[in-house]
Amino acid sequence: MEFEDFDHHTPIEGTTLFDGEMAMIGYALNKMCYSFNSAEAREQYLANPEAYFEKFGLNEAQKQACRNKNVLEMIAAGGNIYYLAKFAGIYKLNMQDIGAQQTGMSVEDFKEKLRKAGD
Amino acid sequence: MATIIGGLTTSHIPAVGNAIARGQKDDDYWKPFFDGYPPIHAWLEKHKPDVAINIYNDHGLGFFLDQMPTFAIGAAHEYINEDEGWGIPVLPPFPGDAKLSWHIIEGMVEDEFDITSCQELAVDHGFTVPMQLFWPGLGDNPDMPRAIPISANTVQHPIPTLKRALDFGKSLGRAIRSYPEDIKVVVLGTGGLSHQLDGERAGFINKEFDQMCMEKIVTDPEELTKISRHELVRQAGAQGTEFLMWMMMRGALGDKVRPLHQNYHIPVSNTGAGTMMLECIE
Structure with missing residues (x-):
């Protein structure tokens, strides 16, 4: 087995593979987002986001990405999309909203891009 | 003895759960x-x-990154569904078959697959949406089988290789067929096909690759094991790695299968959605 088999960072355009390295960076952020499975946690977060960041020990980049509700920044700060989806859910953002945000498209244009993939 | 009658595949997109509810x-x-x-x-x-063996990948309900099993098998009498955080309705519990679960776990560990056994496991949309699609009405449907969830890690790399997924299925199939009770088992491979939710490449769907996978999984699944995990991400998208569940299902069915039905549609939410029905040939 070649060492390259373990290299998860060979670039795939527009893609960050969530591996051990990213998991280490993002643990606090992902743990906070995982907590949002609970309605009580979601309410607690909305009542005071800054206090909620502190409770989970987010670093400044993670806090700022959350304040900005910016998915690409959250990914760069170690966020995993499955947990980030729970954060997005708090703000009623679905996968097309998130997709549009990350690609810099309007939601309608993003939906059209998806539809065209079937042509 | 237990028999495996066939395998079913389906995407398990949360939006499908909402569409059913609405x-x-x-x-x-x-x-x-x-x-x-x-x-x-x-x-x-x-x-x-x-019994339905429901092979899916948890998306952050049953497992978190604190303890992430590569392969987990439910060994509970029932499996609860819980709030996933973004509004999909919570469904009633799903009856399990703990005795068969433990038989499978015993058999697969004997076969040198190292399994995480779960006497409690909250099942998310990856498990529940396929149950709703195949047995509409769930508990109100007199034909709804007992279910055993099997979850593979696709949340965090390293994920299993395609070869390991297929081999897992082969071992699973041996374990099921050695069960002494005369029961009929169907194996579900859920998730996929191509999609990517995260990054600047969000919205990536690869119809050509999906169709190749749907053909080869019938005729030559071994050929698919040549695809590296990195290449799978490139071709199927970051979350298209859920195709591993299809490989696990396929391994359990034996060498030859009869394809009875298939459907492929783009898009469902952000995904190329594939549905297949494969019957085992004795």
Whole structure:
């Protein structure tokens, strides 16, 4: 087995593979987002986001990405999309909203891009 | 002895759960997707499997990154569904078959697959949406089988290789067929096909690759094991790695299968949605 088999960072355009390295960076952020499975946690977060960041020990980049509700920044700060989806859910953002945000498209244009993939 | 009658594949997109809850099956957007299921309903009604092995990937309900099993098998008498955080309705518990679970776990560990056994496991949309699609009405459907969830890690790399997934299925199939009770088992491979939710490449769907996978999984699954995990991400998208569940399902069915029905539709939410019905050949 070649060492390259373990290299998860060979670039795939527009893609960050969530591996051990990213998991280490993002643990606090992902743990906070995982907590949002609970309605009580979601309410607690909305009542005071800054206090909620502190409770989970987010670093400044993670806090700022959350304040900005910016998915690409959250990914760069170690966020995993499955947990980030729970954060997005708090703000009623679905996968097309998130997709549009990350690609810099309007939601309608993003939906059209998806539809065209079937042509 | 237990027999495996066949395998079913389906995407397990959360939006499908919402569409079912809202009664949108016949809407223009949804109809081409839901039209893929009635032939499967007829087949299930005819054969009435006793147990469904539901192979899915948890997305952050049953497991978190604190403890992330590569392969986990439910060993509970029932499996609860819980709030996932973004509004999909919570469903009633799903009856399990703990005795068969432990037989499978015993058999697979003997076969040198190292399994995480779960006497409690909250099942998310990856498990529940396929149950709703194949057995509409769930508990109100007299044919709904007992279910055993099997979850593989696709949340965090390193994920299993395609070869390991297929080999897992082969071992699973041996374990099921050695069960002494005369029950009929259907194996579900859920998730996929191509999609990517995260990054600047969000919205990536690869129809050509999906169709190749749907063909080869019938005729030559071994060929698919040549695809590296990195290449799978490149070709199927970051979350298209859920195709591993299809490989696990396929391994359990044996060498030859009879493809009875398939459907493929783009898009369902951000995904190329694939549905297949494969019957085991004795």
